Amino acid sequence: MAAYAIGYATLRSTEWQKEYGAHMPALTAKHGGKLVAKSPPQAMEGAPALPETMVVIEFPSAEQAQAWYNDPEHTRLKALRQSGADFSMVLVGA
Structure with missing residues (x-):
């Protein structure tokens, strides 16, 4: 079953976005x-x-979304995102 990671943010700066993107x-x-x-x-x-x-x-699944979120490569990107935005994320299934 499909799963959707929904993130929402208020930006404090945009300096981090180029590397993140x-x-x-x-x-x-x-x-x-x-x-x-x-x-x-x-x-x-x-x-x-x-x-x-x-x-x-x-x-494609909640398991794949969790694997993405917990991927070691994501650790650095999460820190980068959190350095310039107030960010929250939820996961919902279809």
Whole structure:
């Protein structure tokens, strides 16, 4: 069953994004992931507190998403991301 890693962030700086962007696509693909959305979110109902940006990555399974998140290559990229953004991520299944 497909699983979706949904990240949401408020940026504090953009200095980290160039290096992060150069490495994250290959790491995501290594675990069968595919970026399906990346943009500022828009409220459709209610008045939720919205982050500055959101990203949705589809994986073939929750196990592959967890393998991506726990990959040793991801450790450095997580630290880089956290150095310039307040970031949270959830995993949901289809």
